[in-house]
Amino acid sequence: MGKIISIANQKGGVGKTTTSVNLGACLAYIGKKVLLVDIDPQGNATSGAGIDKGEVQQCIYDVLVDDVDIKDVIKPTEVERLYSVPATIQLAGAEIELVPTISREVRLKRALETIKEEYDFIIIDCPPSLGLLTINALTASDAVLIPVQCEYYALEGLSQLLNTVRLVQKHLNHDLMIDGVLLTMLDARTNLGIQVIDEVKKYFQDKVYRTIIPRNVRLSEAPSHGEPIIIYDSKSRGAEVYLDLAKEVVVNG
Ligand code: ADP
Ligand code: MG
Numbered sequence: 001m002g003k004i005i006s007i008a009n010q011k012g013g014v015g016k017t018t019t020s021v022n023l024g025a026c027l028a029y030i031g032k033k034v035l036l037v038d039i040d041p042q043g044n045a046t047s048g049a050g051i052d053k054g055e056v057q058q059c060i061y062d063v064l065v066d067d068v069d070i071k072d073v074i075k076p077t078e079v080e081r082l083y084s085v086p087a088t089i090q091l092a093g094a095e096i097e098l099v100p101t102i103s104r105e106v107r108l109k110r111a112l113e114t115i116k117e118e119y120d121f122i123i124i125d126c127p128p129s130l131g132l133l134t135i136n137a138l139t140a141s142d143a144v145l146i147p148v149q150c151e152y153y154a155l156e157g158l159s160q161l162l163n164t165v166r167l168v169q170k171h172l173n174h175d176l177m178i179d180g181v182l183l184t185m186l187d188a189r190t191n192l193g194i195q196v197i198d199e200v201k202k203y204f205q206d207k208v209y210r211t212i213i214p215r216n217v218r219l220s221e222a223p224s225h226g227e228p229i230i231i232y233d234s235k236s237r238g239a240e241v242y243l244d245l246a247k248e249v250v251v252n253g
Contacts, residue, residue, distance in 0.1 A: 001116060001117050002035075002116045002117060002118070002119040002120055002121060002122050003120070003121050003122070003142050003143065003253075004112060004116065004121075004122040004124065004140055004141045004142050004143070005121065005122070005123050005124070005141060005142065005143045005144070005145055005179065005249070006124045006126055006134075006137040006138055006140075006141040006143070006144045006145070007019050007020045007023075007123065007124065007125055007126060007144075007145050007147065008126040008134055008137065008138065008144050008145075008146060008161065009126075009128070009146050009147055009148070009157075009158075009161060010128055010129050010130045010134070010157060010160065010161055011128060011149075011156075011157050012128035013128075013149070014147045014148060014149040014184060014185075015147040015149060015182075015184035015185060015213065016040075016125055016126060016128070016147055017040070017042075017044040017045050017048060017125050017223075018048075018184070018213075018219055018220075018223075019145070019147050019182060019184065019213070019242075019245075020036060020038075020045045020123050020124070020125035021036065021045050021048040021049055021125075021223070021228050022219070022222075022228050022229050022230070022238070022239075022242040023123060023145075023242060023245055023246055023249065024036040024049070024082055024121070024123045024228070025049070025077075025079045025082055025228030025229070025230050025231070025242075026228075026230055026239075026242045026243045026245065026246035027120070027121050027123075027246045027249065027250070028079050028080065028081040028082035029079070029230050029243070029246070030243070030246055030247065030250070031081070032081065032120035032121055032246075032250070033081045033083075033118070033119050033120050033121075034081060034082050034083065034119060034120065034121045034122070034123065035074065035083045035084075035085060035115070035119045035121075035122045035123070036049055036077075036082060036083070036084050036085070036123050036125070037060065037084075037085040037108075037112075037122060037123065037124045037125070037137075038059075038060060038084070038085060038086055038087035038125050039060055039087060039091070039108070039124055039125065039126060039127065039133045039134075039136065039137055040087060040091075040125055040126065040127035040128075040133075041087060041088075041089050041090075041091040041092035041094075041127060042087075042089075042127070043059075043086065043087045043088050043089065043091075044125075044223065045084075045087070045125035046059075046084060046086040046087055046088070047223065047226060048222070048223040048226065048228070049077045049078075049079075049082065049084045049226070049228065050077050050078045050079075050226035050227060050228075051075055051077065051084050051086050051226075052226075053086065053088050056075075056086045056088050058072060058073050059073060059085075059086045059087050059088045059090060059091065060073065060085050060086065060087045060091060060108075061087070061088070061090045061091040061093070061094050063085070063107075063108075063111050064091075064094050064098065064107045064108060064111070064136065065093075065094055065097050065098065065101075069114075070085060070111040070112070070114065070115060071114070071115060073085055073086070074115075078226075078227070078231060079228060079230070079231060082228075083119075091133070094132070094133065095129075095131045095132050095133055098132050099132070104132060104136075105132065105135050105136060105139050105172055106136070106139055106140075106172070107136055108124075108136035108137060108139070108140040109136070109139050109140035109173075111140075112140050121249075124137045124140070124141065130160065130161065130164045134164070135164070135168060135172070138164070138165060138168040138172075138173065138176060139168055139172040139173045139176075140173075141173070141176055142175060142176070142177065143176070143177045143178070143179035144165060144176065144177070144178055144179065145179055145180055145181075145182055145209075146158070146161065146178070146180070146181045146182065147181075147182045147184045147213075148181050148182065148183055148184065148196075148200055149184050149185050150183055150184065150185055150186040150187065150192070150193040150196045150197065150212075151185070151192070151196065152192070152196075154196045154199065154200060155199065155200065155203060162178075165178060178207055179207075179249075179252065180204075180207050180208060180209045180252075181200060181204045181207055181208045181209065182208075182209045182211070182213065182245070183196070183197055183200060183208065183209070183212045183213065184212075184213040185213065185214070185215050186212050186213065186214045186215065187214075187215050188214060197212065209245065209248055210248055211241055211244045211245040211248050212241075213238075213241050213242070213245070214237060214238075214241065216236060216237045216238035216241075218232065218233045218236035218237070218238045218239075219236075219238035222238075229242055230242070230243070
């Protein structure tokens with residue numbers, strides 16, 4: 001049975017999309033069948049996986065708001081075993097349009113339940129907010145992976161996120177686990193990064209992934225080519241570390 005992992009943090013620019021695309025692609029590379037679900041209206045995980053948003057007829061919006069079968073929305077990607085559920089800017093309306101609807105928090109969960117056993121992993125790239133889209137993701141998930149940038153104020157805002165996770169656990173999804181905090185964009189040349197690592201480890205202890213993602217320019221270039229790092233530059237440090245993360249995620253079960 002597939003494992004569903006939300007990549008969530010309401011802070012923007014912490015590496016959610018980079019992690020969703022590259023963890024997804026690396027899991028596929030090591031033999032897992034993976035579905036990458038984009039629920040950010042920006043659609044960066046869609047284009048980052050090589051899907052041309054201009055060509056997308058139906059996206060996750062249609063699944064969440066109009067009950068379109070998710071199977072009709074899934075697209076293959078250039079990476080073998082990696083599939084995408086795309087998002088387009090149309091999804092921006094969903095946050096408000098879902099408010100008056102029945103079972104608005106469980107729509108993604110219901111959709112994913114119909115295909116969960118067909119995949120080894122389903123990775124959900126969340127938007128930078130704690131609104132209904134992120135609630136849908138957390139409600140549908142077995143686990144949440146929280147990327148934290150190795151920067152000043154790294155822990156700022158995390159209490160809000162953890163509070164939302166607790167509310168979802170209490171009211172919507174008792175089984176949701178915090179699988180881990182992923183340290184991202186470490187600049188090894190500064191002491192600051194090391195301080196942040198210590199601080200985050202003190203707070204989250206064994207919930208911090210062993211793999212730490214360094215700053216790597218190839219990781220920031222890859223999206224403009226519509227290629228995950230494992231395709232764009234398989235020899236780069238970025239490809240190495242996301243492969244390490246994929247293996248760690250598999251071992252964690
Ligand atoms: P989020 O989805 O949380 O907003 P992104 O994954 O889009 O964050 O990352 C924000 C920016 O930082 C993007 O331009 C991305 O290419 C870049 N980036 C992310 N991770 C790295 C990294 N490890 N090294 C270099 N650039 C990165
Ligand atoms: Mg993003």
